[in-house]
Amino acid sequence: MTSPHAFWVAGRRATGADSFDVTNPYDGRLVGTVSVPTDAQVEEAVAAAHAVRDAFAATPAHVRAAALDHVVRRLGERTEEIAQLISAENGKPIKWARGEVGRAVSVFRFAAEEARRFNGGEAQRLDTDLGGTGRLGLVRRFPRGAVLGIAPFNFPLNLSAHKVAPAIAVGAPIILKPAPATPISSLILGELLAETDLPAGSWSVLTVPNDKMPALVQDERLPVISFTGSGPVGYAIMDSVPRKHCTLELGGNGAAVVLSDYASDEDLDWAATRIATFSNYQGGQSCISVQRVIADASVYDRLVPKIVAAVEALVTGDPADATTDVGPLVSEDAAKRVESWVAEAVDAGAELLTGGKRDGATYAPTVLAGLPDEVQLACEEVFGPVMSLQRVDGEAEAFAAVNSSKYGLQAGVFTHDLQAAFRAHRALEVGGVIIGDVPSYRADQMPYGGAKQSGVGREGVRYAMDDYTYERVLVLTGLAL
Numbered sequence: 001m002t003s004p005h006a007f008w009v010a011g012r013r014a015t016g017a018d019s020f021d022v023t024n025p026y027d028g029r030l031v032g033t034v035s036v037p038t039d040a041q042v043e044e045a046v047a048a049a050h051a052v053r054d055a056f057a058a059t060p061a062h063v064r065a066a067a068l069d070h071v072v073r074r075l076g077e078r079t080e081e082i083a084q085l086i087s088a089e090n091g092k093p094i095k096w097a098r099g100e101v102g103r104a105v106s107v108f109r110f111a112a113e114e115a116r117r118f119n120g121g122e123a124q125r126l127d128t129d130l131g132g133t134g135r136l137g138l139v140r141r142f143p144r145g146a147v148l149g150i151a152p153f154n155f156p157l158n159l160s161a162h163k164v165a166p167a168i169a170v171g172a173p174i175i176l177k178p179a180p181a182t183p184i185s186s187l188i189l190g191e192l193l194a195e196t197d198l199p200a201g202s203w204s205v206l207t208v209p210n211d212k213m214p215a216l217v218q219d220e221r222l223p224v225i226s227f228t229g230s231g232p233v234g235y236a237i238m239d240s241v242p243r244k245h246c247t248l249e250l251g252g253n254g255a256a257v258v259l260s261d262y263a264s265d266e267d268l269d270w271a272a273t274r275i276a277t278f279s280n281y282q283g284g285q286s287c288i289s290v291q292r293v294i295a296d297a298s299v300y301d302r303l304v305p306k307i308v309a310a311v312e313a314l315v316t317g318d319p320a321d322a323t324t325d326v327g328p329l330v331s332e333d334a335a336k337r338v339e340s341w342v343a344e345a346v347d348a349g350a351e352l353l354t355g356g357k358r359d360g361a362t363y364a365p366t367v368l369a370g371l372p373d374e375v376q377l378a379c380e381e382v383f384g385p386v387m388s389l390q391r392v393d394g395e396a397e398a399f400a401a402v403n404s405s406k407y408g409l410q411a412g413v414f415t416h417d418l419q420a421a422f423r424a425h426r427a428l429e430v431g432g433v434i435i436g437d438v439p440s441y442r443a444d445q446m447p448y449g450g451a452k453q454s455g456v457g458r459e460g461v462r463y464a465m466d467d468y469t470y471e472r473v474l475v476l477t478g479l480a481l
Contacts, residue, residue: 004035005183008190008205010048011198014041020209022184025091025328025361026319032089032184037206042216048201049146049173050221056202057143057171061115064168067196068112071165074192075105082188084320086157089182091328091361093319096281104161107444110461111165118169118465127481136476141469143172144245145223148216150237152228153330154285156182160189162444163226164203166464175204175222181330183207217241224468231381231453238456247457247467249449251381252287252409254439255402257424258303259395260296262414268303271414275387276310278440280326280365284338284385287454288410288440291382293389294401300391304369307389308354311365326385328361335363338384341376348372350388381407395420399427408451410439431458 004019015035022031037045075082079101086097122139126132149163160176167174178186190205208216217225217237226247227234234248256275262268279290295303319327329335339358345368346352355366363384371378371388378388392398402411410432413424421435431450434441442448449458457467 002033004033005187005207006035007037007041007187007207008194008203009037009041009045010201010204011194012200013190013194016041020180022089022181024088025330025332031085034183034187034207037208042206042208042212045175045204045206046146046216046219046221049175049204052199052201053143053145053173056173056199059171059199061118063197064171065112065115067193067198068108068115068165068168070196071108071189071192072105072112074195075101075108078188079105082157082185085188086182086185087319087327089184090153090156091319091330092282093324093327094322095324097319100155100158103444104158107158107161107461108165110445111169111465114166114462114465115169118462119469125481126475134478134481136479136481138474138476139471140474141170141466142472143170143469146173146175146221147224147226147468148219148222149174149176150213150225150227150229151176151178151186153179153182154282157185157189158444159228160186162228162459162461162464164189164193166461167468168198168203169461170465170468172224172468173202175206175216177206177208177213177216180207180209214240226457226459226464226467228459231455234455235453245467247449247459247464248455249287249457249459250409250453250455251383251407252439252450252454253291253379253381253405253407254288254410254412255292255294255405256290256412256438257398257402257414258293258295258299259398259413259415259417259420260298261417261420263299267414267416268299268306272303272306272310274438275307276314276365277325278438279387280311280314280385281440283327283329283363285329285334285383286440287381288442290387290412290438290440291377292401292405293387294392294398295389296395296398297391297393300389304353304389307387308367311367312354314365316362316364326362326365329363329384330361332361334384335361338363338382338386341380341382341384342366342368342386345371345375345377345388348375350375350377353389355386379406395423399424403427403429406453409454410434410442410450412437412439412441430454
């Protein structure tokens with residue numbers, strides 16, 4: 001019997017009195033046992049983060065950048081090991097898990113680069129009015145305080161990286177709370193941080209259960225909260241702490257629009273392949289996976305069979321197999337929920353074109369047409385391998401269909417028309433518009449976040465660094481400008 005995985009309190013490895021098991025959602029095997037912090041250990045971590053906040057903010061940029069560079073190197077060296085772990089605890093096909101580690105490497109590399117150039121200060125002449133004669137303003141950014149980073153299960157390493165790396169880059173202490181279903185890859189991130197010279201107390205990784213989260217959220221010593229997860233939980237957090245600074249990356253109902261000019265066989269083959277892949281990658285458990293396909297009537301009838309064929313060509317099975325495209329959902333309960341939503345849609349009149357079957361935690365990639373407006377699949381984020389197809393007449397109707405959702409994370413628009421691309425950018429109520437591809441594209445350095453009920457604030461390393469800090473102006477007087 002191996003000992004439980006330790007958590008990290010103020011940079012120190014620790015174990016508690018209790019533990020829980022992490023199991024593989026595909027076959028139910030034990031992946032590992034994880035120790036749970038006691039209340040006293042959680043208090044130690046929070047107190048340490050609060051105590052070190054001024055000293056960490058004053059840490060030289062080269063110290064923070066060197067620590068981030070170290071994580072870049074060590075993640076690269078341990079890529080296969082960590083990818084296998086992500087696949088085991090999450091059920092993610094190994095090829096996608098390897099990609100996730102590669103993205104986390106990029107996040108820490110971007111953070112190391114930004115740490116070296118961040119906060120150089122912006123000088124502003126104030127003598128534009130008589131009262132400002134001889135005055136110069138110097139604007140710099142300073143950390144708001146310690147950060148509580150709450151990470152989800154679907155990208156357990158990379159979305160933890162998006163909390164941790166920007167915090168270290170700006171000198172903000174961070175307490176990372178990983179998802180209980182997938183904590184082990186975050187704990188390995190702690191191993192790598194422990195190899196650096198970062199100050200004690202500047203980071204902790206606490207595997208606390210979800211019912212302990214409200215106390216952390218309420219703690220006044222953690223003035224910044226960065227949360228990725230469901231809308232109801234995210235907005236409940238923000239509503240409970242209205243005076244804190246919250247960044248919420250919440251759900252989506254990702255739409256892929258295919259306009260009339262995207263009409264050649266080559267165009268439609270590309271669109272169908274991308275739509276099929278990114279409706280179902282990660283088991284559909286991505287906030288920007290394709291859930292809705294909105295196609296102009298002039299291309300709809302040619303596009304639909306191509307999408308169905310591309311979906312049916314995906315390999316569903318063991319996530320440890322390098323040929324597998326679609327693995328299980330995070331749990332059997334999650335798959336049962338998806339199953340019930342599809343059944344509701346079919347009972348209400350939707351046409352099932354392919355899929356619609358569940359095997360344990362695995363749900364077959366599914367395509368529906370004629371989805372009634374009132375069913376959950378039309379209104380909510382399915383977070384599973386399911387898409388619906390909708391025929392529209394013209395660009396205006398397509399964009400209106402995208403905007404009909406209460407969510408607004410990202411949208412994809414397949415068009416060659418540059419003017420249409422700019423019209424989409426103006427019209428679509430989303431945080432990102434991807435032209436010539438699916439809404440699932442994300443580069444980890446770009447601003448990422450949503451409109452409407454998809455959240456507030458932005459991730460993407462430099463943008464998260466801005467979120468974790470605030471502007472403070474220094475006015476110098478009596479200067480010969």
